[in-house]
Amino acid sequence: MAERLRGIFTPNLVPYDADGGINEPELRRYVDWLIERGVHGLYPNGSTGEFTRFTPEERQRIVAIIADQARGRVPILAGAAEANARETLRACEAYAEMGVRAVAIVAPFYYKLSPASVYAYFREIGLNTPIDVTLYNIPMFASPIDVPTVQRLSEECERIVAIKDSSGEIPHMIRMIQAVRPNRPEFSFLTGWDAALMPMLLVGCDGGTNASSGVVPELTRKLYDLTLAGQLDEARHIQYDLVTLFDTMIFQAEFPEGFRAAVNLRGFQMGRGRQPLSEGQLADLSELSRTLQCLLSTHGFTDQPVGGCPVDTPAPTSSGGAGSADDVSRITQAVLAELKRRGLA
Template sequence: MTDRPRFRGIFCPNVVPLDAAGDVDESELRRYIDWLIDRGIHGLYPNGSTGEFTRFTAGERRRIIEIVVDQCDGRVPVLAGAAEANLRETLAACEHYAKIGADAVAIVSPFYYPVSPGGVHAYFDEIGRNTPIDVTLYNIPMFASPIDLDTIRRLAGTHERIAAIKDSSGDLPFMRSMIETIRPERADFAFLTGWDACLLDMLELGCDGGTHASSGVAPELTRRLFDLASEGRFEEARPLQQQIAALFDTCFAAGDFPAGFRMGVGLRGFSIGPGRMPRCEEDRAAEPERLAAIRAHLETASLA
């Protein structure tokens, strides 16, 4: 173990461009990755919630990671989303992503069936004993069984491969408790936030970085905020946080998640496609108004 967190900075949970047939548009995805890196993203996080991992086949998910790892080519680390519907497939994904050169994986806790805290621990304990690649625990209680503090503490104390947590609850007291409990015993364990509205507050608490949907639309804003926070210039970063939160709220409200973030990426100059989820007539009719609202935020930030 080292005395530094293994992950630091803003990892973009990138959307996936689709072509007219609804297939992964590899050339546009590669162009998008280069654009994100050029604008200061610290790392890529493909196959996250914003990347609609549940809407792709297992083969497509693996191909997406292969493209991202290849295009990054060591310029920034890749945190590969490895959540699958069951333990066996999740471990198989871990093995594949380790083999192709991903730096780590992020794994959501068991979903669909509610699982007890003991069951969540048992699930990640099995992963910790068998994974060939570093693991980031992914706590997103709105979609999956929550990962409580005691479970995180036990896993961090038992498995060196369990190297970080990404917490998308937006719960500041919970993040503070995690940092105060785990960091003294595990200096290399990283704490990432996944809730855009409180990025600055989380960094001020001592978070090491985050994965934020808004970073795929406005990577310049999240990078600048992170840099200011790293220098302790929190008040100077406050207007940036307000811009990020406003952009996030507008994108989040623009139809079924992550449709608004796909629209935002499209407004930055990419042929992104509508996503895999069929759209209703109400969403189609509202699209011009939603695009205008997102564009207004980008113009305010001088990004359009």
């Protein structure tokens, strides 16, 4: 039996070159950086990775590059959602040949389907896939996967081994765990909502696919470790920090441009995204970069921003990062000051 999916699987952003293509050398450098900073696995072709903005061939190339660069150091959970079950199964076959640990498949999108149709779709895939499957529930973008559907699929399809839930609803996660674990104790539950990582772990989740881990992998890994170790006061402080950073990245720019801007600040050349932006949006993104630099510099993750925030270099610790109440206060004050300057608070 394959090892259960556990830990932090980073949804990979994709750097672009000057022509809008995949910047392979920068993507490889990014993969190494994430692994060196402690993420448990990699998750290409997710929502943060803008999978809908690539062709099927590009999606497979992204996974091939990441699998080659990772060289088995960490497992890969590859997004395999295509337009229909037949094409999705072809992607599953391709990723199985690349040695990927499992695939993540979003419920059918665009058309809002009934639970019966969602069940039939995943059952078709689950009975014919050559690779383990993680269900991906993201009801804001796709047909929701309800608890009875997860329970039926877990009992009928051995290859369906996990669910990634991005609803952020703790009661929904609890109900799924209660329904599935008695008959499938090895089934994995992952949360895709950064703002609830700590409480999700406490109610029984095995880990997360968290966009913030692509920006501050050190803090996300530390939060995971502290929570599992029962060091809840320190874990709580880091969770507060991550919420502040997450909210800034997700609400102050078109998703995932805020996350791309933050990764730029960590030393990578992410290039200009494929989604065209208006002049006003580009100006907002420039200001967002300054706010993010204030946040990241508080933890010692970037140099001092131009025209901005004082840098408080945290004292080194054995586990790295920061997470004190003072850190939370400084970050919050920096964000509020920036929002007030922009007339948003």
